[in-house]
Amino acid sequence: MFAGGCFWGIEAVFEHVRGVTDAVSGYAGGKVKNPGYEDVSSGETGHAESVRVTYDPAQVSYHELLKVFFTVAHDPTQLNRQGPDVGTQYRSAIFYGDESQRREAAAFIDSLTKVHAYRAPIVTQVVPLGPFYAAEDYHQDFAEHHPSYPYIVIHDRPKVEALKRQLPGLWQERLAAARVASRQ
Numbered sequence: 176m177f178a179g180g181c182f183w184g185i186e187a188v189f190e191h192v193r194g195v196t197d198a199v200s201g202y203a204g205g206k207v208k209n210p211g212y213e214d215v216s217s218g219e220t221g222h223a224e225s226v227r228v229t230y231d232p233a234q235v236s237y238h239e240l241l242k243v244f245f246t247v248a249h250d251p252t253q254l255n256r257q258g259p260d261v262g263t264q265y266r267s268a269i270f271y272g273d274e275s276q277r278r279e280a281a282a283f284i285d286s287l288t289k290v291h292a293y294r295a296p297i298v299t300q301v302v303p304l305g306p307f308y309a310a311e312d313y314h315q316d317f318a319e320h321h322p323s324y325p326y327i328v329i330h331d332r333p334k335v336e337a338l339k340r341q342l343p344g345l346w347q348e349r350l351a352a353a354r355v356a357s358r359q
Contacts, residue, residue: 179249180257194234
């Protein structure tokens with residue numbers, strides 16, 4: 176599970192990754208049970224806007240998902256913010272499901288740090304996955320349903336375009352649209 180700013184953009188990026196079978200926006204890493212958007216937006220619950228990514232490991236590896244997350248989905252050097260969104264609910268975090276994922280995420284961050292991939296230090300937290308609460312229906316597939324929404328055009332569409340341009344081997348054009356249609 177990944178957190179890195181507003182979940183609309185993270186979800187939109189991962190929905191276009193080959194081998195990803197689902198990406199669900201929600202809330203993770205907090206103390207309150209069953210939080211809603213207003214609760215999380217207050218910054219009081221401890222949750223981060225997050226995306227639960229389900230994938231087929233025969234088509235895409237966890238390492239490749241990490242590459243997408245760090246290359247195009249967000250800026251891992253921004254502490255408790257991404258773009259115009261500020262607060263701990265927009266922090267950069269990887270919520271790992273098992274020890275293997277923890278080790279791989281930590282090693283990935285170490286390798287980026289060693290090669291000075293970013294001008295500033297990486298602030299991404301690597302923490303155990305606790306309860307995940309799916310966000311309200313209107314947040315799911317938001318970028319797909321509202322492609323002309325100004326926030327999407329300015330902040331999220333460029334991330335999706337960067338995935339296609341920078342990681343073409345991981346790009347899948349129609350996967351997200353097919354899943355969105357099947358949910359309706």
